[in-house]
Each structure stands twice: as structure tokens, then as C-alpha cells.
Amino acid sequence: MxxxxxxxxxxxxxxxxxxxxxxxxxxxxxxxxxxxxxxxxxxxxxxxxxxxxxxxxxxxxxxxxxxxxxxxxxxxxxxxxxxxxxxxxxxxxxxxxxxxxxxxxxxxxxxxxxxxxxxxxxxxxxxxxxxxxxxxxxxxxxxxxxxxxxxxxxxxxxxxLPILPTTFKLNSVTPMPTVSLAFGRSLQDLASLEGWSLDSNPPIPHVVRQLVDHLRGRGIDKEGIFRKSPASEELRMVKAKFNYGDPVDLNAHDVDVSAALLKVFLRELPTSLISVEQSAELGKLLLNSSTSTVQTIFAHKPYALALLRYLMVFLFDVVQHSNINKMTAHNLAVVFTPNLIRIDDPVNNNQDYAAIPSTQEGAMATAALYLKQMNQGISLVEMLITSHCILL
The missing domain is CATH 3.40.525.10 (CRAL-TRIO lipid binding domain)
Structure with missing residues (x-):
């Protein structure tokens, strides 16, 4: 009983x-x-x-x-x-x-x-x-x-289940362009399209600079910034404008739109900013248990390192206002880690994990692995925010 x-x-x-x-x-x-x-x-x-x-x-x-x-x-x-x-x-x-x-x-x-x-x-x-x-x-x-x-x-x-007629319909959404000029493209592609390089100051995609500038100006003191989601239709509309190359006045929108789009941009990069393997190496470096350098770890991903540096400096600035916005380094790490760290799979970028398990136990093990990687990643990203100078 x-x-x-x-x-x-x-x-x-x-x-x-x-x-x-x-x-x-x-x-x-x-x-x-x-x-x-x-x-x-x-x-x-x-x-x-x-x-x-x-x-x-x-x-x-x-x-x-x-x-x-x-x-x-x-x-x-x-x-x-x-x-x-x-x-x-x-x-x-x-x-x-x-x-x-x-x-x-x-x-x-x-x-x-x-x-x-x-x-x-x-x-x-x-x-x-x-x-x-x-x-x-x-x-x-x-x-x-x-x-x-x-x-x-x-x-x-x-x-x-038997195949039956369905009344299911998708909600009307803002159409997305076939070719994107902002989201879902590699950093190298964006550098070529927008005319910047690793020698630029900063060497960052235009959309990221615009989003961060808006957040610095109007969102850095907002309580719970990066935790709340804007209206889905508004988010899709602004994202579509960026992708079409249309001018976007972010001041006409709440800062939650910019906060969400920054996370989406990182999530939709064809190659993760930090791979699972790089996460392990960075963790060793931060704990002084590795002779590697940041440049060595990111030798084949210099554009990713440049964006990571820029992002961590910005998030450190957000933490300096945590008495108002309530976003500590840990809180920001919880929000950003799933967007920053994943397994790089050139065959299927939508699969962050291993092959589809054939058993219930396998599926649960996959969920446990994801949770373990995220917990480890959260600790790493928190350290990168508070010790961002190691990336400079």
C-alpha cells in the first residue's frame, strides 16, 4: 500500500x-x-x-x-x-x-x-x-x-495506429526565405557576404552586433533577460526580415525579441560554437590540467573563437547588472549552454546525439547522456563568463 x-x-x-x-x-x-x-x-x-x-x-x-x-x-x-x-x-x-x-x-x-x-x-x-x-x-x-x-x-x-482523416492544420506563419542572409549560415559565409574578416573590429556577423547593441542599450537591466520568450509571430517576422536582408529597427520591438534571436542565431549555426570535444578541452584548460591553449583548441574554428570571445564579454557585462536583472553567471549559463554546445554532425545537423536507440532503455540512456553533457556544459560556460579573459 x-x-x-x-x-x-x-x-x-x-x-x-x-x-x-x-x-x-x-x-x-x-x-x-x-x-x-x-x-x-x-x-x-x-x-x-x-x-x-x-x-x-x-x-x-x-x-x-x-x-x-x-x-x-x-x-x-x-x-x-x-x-x-x-x-x-x-x-x-x-x-x-x-x-x-x-x-x-x-x-x-x-x-x-x-x-x-x-x-x-x-x-x-x-x-x-x-x-x-x-x-x-x-x-x-x-x-x-x-x-x-x-x-x-x-x-x-x-x-x-490506423490511418484516419485528420483536421490538423498548421497555424499561419511568416514565410521564410529559401536562402538566408543571417540565420543558419556558417560564420565564414557571413564574413564573405558582409565583407568582414578575422582582422575586423569586431569580427562578428552584423546581425549579432545589432542584437547585442540593442540589448546593451535597452535590455541589460531587464529582470530575467534571456529567460522570457516574445510572441512567436513577432519573433518569426523579425527573423525573416534579417534573413531577407531587410532593414530592422529593433527599437520598435521589445528586447525579449533580440534576446531570443541571439540564442536562435547560436543554435542554428551549422557547426556549434563549442563542440562536445572542445568543451572537455576547455574544461581542462580552465582547471589548469592541460597544456593546450585556447588557440590550439580552436585552431580549426577561428571564427567560432572570435564570436565566443565577443559573446562571453557581453555576458560578463550582463552579470555586472545581476543585482537588477537577476541573471547571474550560472543563470546565463543555464540559458545559453544548450545553444552553444552540441555534437557536430556533418551528416545531420538536427541530430545532437547518437543514432536512434532500438530499445526503451536506449532512449532513456540518450536522455541521461544529454542531461549529463548539459550539466557539464553549464559549469564550463559559467566559468567562461566569469573568466572570459582566458579567451582574449
Whole structure:
């Protein structure tokens, strides 16, 4: 029997760690607007006869804007509708506010009724963030979740579904150019297009300079800068203008647009600013356990080193205003690390990890590897911000 009146668990407790290992909820990279993607997998829910579901209601979500993908099927064990309503009510307000989109995949009709009822009773605004999706193909049109981060049981379930007519439609979005003049291009290409070189002062793409200048002028004192997301349509519109080469007056937009676009620019570079291998070498250098130099580590990526230097100096300046903006070096590292560090894969730049696992255990191991790399990367980026002079 489950324990009576369970108490909220601490992250350091053995019970919490045991539940965390079930991978009921885990991170799966970033969406196209550089917001963290969280996966909630019903198939990983434990037997309620052995673990009280109340213990799963922890506070370990995220404080930044994020999106949530809920894989509701298959599921051997399903929580009661009363528990779902309780869980919804107990979520702290900031987590509901920071949730920008919820994609519920393979959700049955009865559970849809529960979700709709909860939204009507407690939060009509939240209902606008919820999207019901029948198939994984529909999810792929809205958000790019690495396939190796989707549990195999969910993929198998999707493949066994009958093909039925769908009413799914994409929201109207600002069209993107076939050839971009700003985002998604290599730094070398941008240098050639824009007429700057490594000898320029600074040797930085025009779009980055414009975004940083705007942030220095109007956003460096804003509380939570880089944590909040602007309206998606506004972000796409400004990004499209940069890509078409149209003039952009950033002063006509909130600084959250510039903050988000800076992260998106870094995320969409064909080659990461810092590879996983370079991350390890930089870590050794900062700990004085390596004879390598920064120039040696970035010998084959001099443009990346130039941009990294520029970015770390700027983020250091942001930290100097942390008494106002509340963005410490650690907070900035949490936000920027997923955009800076990833595995460089020349074959498929959208895959940040290994090949698609063939088992559920393999998929969970991939999620654990991603989390481990991000935690290590956060420590590195925090040190680079506070000790940015090592890059100069």
C-alpha cells in the first residue's frame, strides 16, 4: 500500500532520486525559438500500488519559458482523473505561466474531456497553449523533437495506429526565405557576404552586433533577460526580415525579441560554437590540467573563437547588472549552454546525439547522456563568463 499523507520530496532524498530514474519527465533539447523542450511520458509511470503518485508532484520543473510534449500512450498505468486535476491545481503559478505550449500526443477522448474541463474551470488562458495531436507526424510539423529522445514504445504505438482523416492544420506563419542572409549560415559565409574578416573590429556577423547593441542599450537591466520568450509571430517576422536582408529597427520591438534571436542565431549555426570535444578541452584548460591553449583548441574554428570571445564579454557585462536583472553567471549559463554546445554532425545537423536507440532503455540512456553533457556544459560556460579573459 502507498504511504499515507506523503510529503513533498527533496531533490537530495533517495526517494526523489529513485523516481527521477524512471524518466517520467526529461529534457529533450530546444525548440526553434530556443526554448527548452520537456518530455512527459505516461508509459514510464510506475505502478501506483508501489509508488504514491503524489510523490511525483515535485517542484523540479524549469524557471525559464519552456514547451512540454506529453506522450499519453501507450501507458500501462494511468493516474485517475482526480489525481490529474489535483496535479494541475498544485502546479506553481510560475510553471503554468512559463509553459508556452503543451502538445498532447495520442490522448484518448476521455482524457481530453478531463483536460478541457480543468481548463474551463481553472484557466481558460492555459487552454490556448494546449494542442491535441493524433500522430507523431503532426508533432514534427510543430516542433523538432530528436527522434532518439522519443521512447520506442511511443514510436511503435504510433506506427500501429490506423490511418484516419485528420483536421490538423498548421497555424499561419511568416514565410521564410529559401536562402538566408543571417540565420543558419556558417560564420565564414557571413564574413564573405558582409565583407568582414578575422582582422575586423569586431569580427562578428552584423546581425549579432545589432542584437547585442540593442540589448546593451535597452535590455541589460531587464529582470530575467534571456529567460522570457516574445510572441512567436513577432519573433518569426523579425527573423525573416534579417534573413531577407531587410532593414530592422529593433527599437520598435521589445528586447525579449533580440534576446531570443541571439540564442536562435547560436543554435542554428551549422557547426556549434563549442563542440562536445572542445568543451572537455576547455574544461581542462580552465582547471589548469592541460597544456593546450585556447588557440590550439580552436585552431580549426577561428571564427567560432572570435564570436565566443565577443559573446562571453557581453555576458560578463550582463552579470555586472545581476543585482537588477537577476541573471547571474550560472543563470546565463543555464540559458545559453544548450545553444552553444552540441555534437557536430556533418551528416545531420538536427541530430545532437547518437543514432536512434532500438530499445526503451536506449532512449532513456540518450536522455541521461544529454542531461549529463548539459550539466557539464553549464559549469564550463559559467566559468567562461566569469573568466572570459582566458579567451582574449
Amino acid at each position: 502507498p504511504p499515507a499523507n506523503p510529503t513533498r520530496l527533496l531533490a537530495s532524498s533517495p526517494e526523489y532520486k529513485g523516481i527521477a530514474q524512471l524518466n517520467i519527465i526529461y529534457e529533450a533539447g530546444l525548440d526553434s525559438e530556443s526554448r527548452p523542450i520537456l518530455i512527459l511520458c505516461a508509459n514510464n509511470l510506475p505502478n501506483p500500488a508501489t509508488i504514491d503518485y503524489d510523490l511525483i508532484l515535485t517542484d523540479e520543473f524549469v524557471e525559464n519559458d519552456y514547451v512540454l510534449v506529453f506522450f499519453s500512450s501507450p501507458a500501462k498505468y494511468r493516474p485517475s482523473w482526480l489525481w490529474l486535476l489535483k496535479a494541475y491545481r498544485e502546479l506553481d503559478r510560475r510553471y503554468k505561466k512559463n509553459l508556452k505550449a503543451l502538445y498532447a500526443v495520442h490522448l484518448g477522448r476521455s482524457y481530453r474531456m478531463i483536460f478541457d474541463l480543468a481548463n474551463k474551470i481553472t484557466s481558460p488562458k492555459f487552454a490556448r497553449k494546449l494542442r491535441y495531436l493524433q500522430r507523431l507526424d503532426e508533432l514534427k510539423q510543430l516542433i523538432q523533437v530528436p527522434e532518439n529522445m522519443i521512447p520506442k514504445a511511443v514510436i511503435d504505438y504510433d506506427m500501429d
